[in-house]
Amino acid sequence: MSTLVFAEHDGRALKAATLNTVTAAIKLTEPVHLLVVGQGIQEVASAAAQVAGVDKVLVADNAVYAHPLAEVLAPLLTELARAYNAVFLPATTTGKNVAPCVAAMMDVQQISEITAVVSPDTFVRPIYAGNALATVQSKDALKVITVRGTAFEAAPATGGAAEIMAVEAVQPVTGASFVGQELAVSVRPELTSARVVISGGRGMQNGDNFRLLEPIADKLGAAIGASRAAVDAGFVSNDLQVGQTGKIVAPDLYIAVGISGAIQHLAGMKDSKVIVAINKDDEAPIFQVADYGLVGDLFVELPKLSAALPSP
Amino acid sequence: MKALVAVKRVVDYNVKIRVKADNTGVETANVKYSANPFDEIAVEEAVRLKEAGLVTEVVAVSIGPALSQETLRTALAIGADRAILVQTDDEIQPLAVAKILKHLAEQEKPDLVVLGKQAIDDDSNQTGQMLAALLGWPQGTFASKVEIADGKATVTREIDGGLETVGLTLPAVVTTDLRLNEPRYASLPNIMKAKKKPLAVVPVADTGVDIAPRLVTLKVEEPPKRSAGIKVADVAALVDKLKNEAKVI
Numbered sequence: 001m002s003t004l005v006f007a008e009h010d011g012r013a014l015k016a017a018t019l020n021t022v023t024a025a026i027k028l029t030e031p032v033h034l035l036v037v038g039q040g041i042q043e044v045a046s047a048a049a050q051v052a053g054v055d056k057v058l059v060a061d062n063a064v065y066a067h068p069l070a071e072v073l074a075p076l077l078t079e080l081a082r083a084y085n086a087v088f089l090p091a092t093t094t095g096k097n098v099a100p101c102v103a104a105m106m107d108v109q110q111i112s113e114i115t116a117v118v119s120p121d122t123f124v125r126p127i128y129a130g131n132a133l134a135t136v137q138s139k140d141a142l143k144v145i146t147v148r149g150t151a152f153e154a155a156p157a158t159g160g161a162a163e164i165m166a167v168e169a170v171q172p173v174t175g176a177s178f179v180g181q182e183l184a185v186s187v188r189p190e191l192t193s194a195r196v197v198i199s200g201g202r203g204m205q206n207g208d209n210f211r212l213l214e215p216i217a218d219k220l221g222a223a224i225g226a227s228r229a230a231v232d233a234g235f236v237s238n239d240l241q242v243g244q245t246g247k248i249v250a251p252d253l254y255i256a257v258g259i260s261g262a263i264q265h266l267a268g269m270k271d272s273k274v275i276v277a278i279n280k281d282d283e284a285p286i287f288q289v290a291d292y293g294l295v296g297d298l299f300v301e302l303p304k305l306s307a308a309l310p311s312p
Numbered sequence: 313m314k315a316l317v318a319v320k321r322v323v324d325y326n327v328k329i330r331v332k333a334d335n336t337g338v339e340t341a342n343v344k345y346s347a348n349p350f351d352e353i354a355v356e357e358a359v360r361l362k363e364a365g366l367v368t369e370v371v372a373v374s375i376g377p378a379l380s381q382e383t384l385r386t387a388l389a390i391g392a393d394r395a396i397l398v399q400t401d402d403e404i405q406p407l408a409v410a411k412i413l414k415h416l417a418e419q420e421k422p423d424l425v426v427l428g429k430q431a432i433d434d435d436s437n438q439t440g441q442m443l444a445a446l447l448g449w450p451q452g453t454f455a456s457k458v459e460i461a462d463g464k465a466t467v468t469r470e471i472d473g474g475l476e477t478v479g480l481t482l483p484a485v486v487t488t489d490l491r492l493n494e495p496r497y498a499s500l501p502n503i504m505k506a507k508k509k510p511l512a513v514v515p516v517a518d519t520g521v522d523i524a525p526r527l528v529t530l531k532v533e534e535p536p537k538r539s540a541g542i543k544v545a546d547v548a549a550l551v552d553k554l555k556n557e558a559k560v561i
Contacts, residue, residue: 069443069478071450093471098451100406100441109526112436122530126479127434130331132338135530175481176450179466184475190473196560198527220561238491239456244325244432245349246490253560264325270538273368274558276550282543289539293560304547309561 001085002055003102006077006098008090009036009044013050014195017090019146019154022051026155027117031055032099033082034162037073039066052159062169067178068094074101076170081106081142085120091146099146108140115151117272128265129244131277150250150271187218191240194223196253197244197269200235201227201277203258203298207235211301215256215306225249227259243268258298278302313460313482315358315367316422317392319374319415321383322433324553335531347383350428352390353488356495357458358426359391362544366460371391375412377401381511388506389498395509400516400523408523410442415519417447422466422483429454429487440487450480454492471526 003025008015018034025032033056045059054103058080058307061252064072077088081087081102091113098274103110115133141172184190191197198213198220210224212257225242226235242249244267254272259265261277261284272287277290280297287293288301294301323329331338342353347355358556361367372387374380375398384395398412400543418427444451452458452467456475459466470489480486498506516523544550554561 070453074445087392093454093469096437097441097451100410101445101451103438104407104410104442104445107407108444109405110436110438111527112438126535127339128329128531129432129435130535132331132532133535134532136527137530139526139528163431168400173445173448173450175484177478177479179479180477181471181474240495241490253554255552262326265326271535274542274553275538275561287543288537288540289493292550292553293541293543294547295543296546299545305550308551309545310471 002033003086004080004084005032005034005087006089006095007034007036007044007090008094009038009041011041012043013290014044015090015092017149017155019051020149020152021088021090021156022053022155023152024114024117024147025086026053028086028120030085033058035060035077037065037068037076039063040229047157049162049164049246050158052156054160054162057162057164058167059164060169064169064172069176069178070074070098070101071176072172072247073098074105075172077102078105079170080167086143087147088144088145088147091148095146099144103144106142106144108144109138110144110146111136111138112146113148114145115148130271131267147207156190182225189221189223191223191225191242191247192249194249194251196220196222197225197242197251197272198222198255198257199227199231199259200257201259202205202229202233204230204235210236212302216309218304219306219312220253221312227262227265228311229262229280230303255291256286257302259285259286261289269282313367313425314369314371314420315361315424315426315464316417316420317351317354317358317370317372317387318425318439319355319387320348320428321345321374321376321380322348322431325432327347331532331534332531335533337529337532347386348428348431350430350488352386352495353490353492354428355387355390355392356424356493359401360493362391362458367424371396371422373398373413373416375400375404375409375516384500384511385506388511388534389503390496390508391502393509395511397511397513398512399509399518402523403525404523405525405527406436406438407442407526408521410441410446411521412516412519413439413443414446415442415521424482425485427485427487429489434511440485444485447485449484451485451487451489452478453482454489455486456489458486458492477518
């Protein structure tokens, strides 16, 4: 039996999370088949066939799949899943949207956001926003799994030579239609996939002061985030929130500015590789997790930091 | 039109999670519990739809121990009309929760089921999608905006990189993301009123759903601890460390 991996793509290229998911799937030591679904996706299928470690590429190229709605993807994946031991999806918003539908249709309990493969039926996954790691064993014959991309290396995008096989479309669930899409046109990277994140907390004092973060973000190619305290105080909108009730981030560099380090904020960023804290209170809990702490007034230190950083 | 809202009793988001010494789970004795924050947003949304005259009745449901009645009272204080607790002390996993909710949906016949996108304890993010699949209903997950008109829900969804809007024919399942709304604080009079609202308790066995766990938790561990690093004297020292020691800029 083999492992089926759902490939996420933008219509032209595979998304990075797909390659991390392939690495996780390879750990089951069964042949890996990559499923590419969409409309007019020959280019993506060719790229998929070159991913190292992929044995076969299944391509469902059909107008039905123009938009990746759960209602069209889940019936296809469910139909195909019957021939596999395991179905892996990246834990992206698309993967998270579709995987549980497939699991429910196959009557299996999905395993969400795994961070390690212990054996073909045993996996590690974070719970309580990463404050605990659970090792779970599945009793279901079919495993339906979403994979946290940051926990696995990306499989090499080239070096493979998988055969490409077309698969038929499957009747979708009715009642849902795609209306539109509005992708962020921000020059800044997305919070959850940014290599650098700079976040402001209550210490920023108001929303206008968040502008002080912008020149630094520009120089570092960083996304801007905020603590729940800053959101609750109305400084910035909720979509910037990093924390247990906001976004979970794990960038190479996380800079916390004027953030005291409440538990719920730490839950959202403590897997970052390097953490920098700038806070005037040298007793702030954020310093207990920071690799580099700078005790000082952020209104003095931020302009200095901005000036000290080289232009990109 | 009727809305069904699911709420889960979870360890409060401000509690510092401690793993039990025997690695069987996390410490739950003497810790504060609250309604799952995403579920509170779900209740608020359903109540707002009622206040806008689009929904006539909001039914809050929870699955869990007797203490989940408190969580349901919170939902009633926000403005739900009545509540149902499917009571069990057993561990219950998302597939079983979805099957119980399907059972309730078939009894209550709502036009809309609203749930939080995930619970902040097990972080599964599965129940709403599973429920939609089991019912064969369309779904609008991770919603940041919900509009109801002419038997359709138009749902704006938070997706990686932006927003997506989908049209759903009712009945449908919606799961909430953070930006959908900010739940109100229940006023004292409403908290008092909530105590008098009907709350039915149903033993889980009455639903006929097999709740035996499919996943066995072998162990629960602390994540690798981060140790405090160093304090740097000034910005120049910080930039130097980031460049030459951490090599991240």
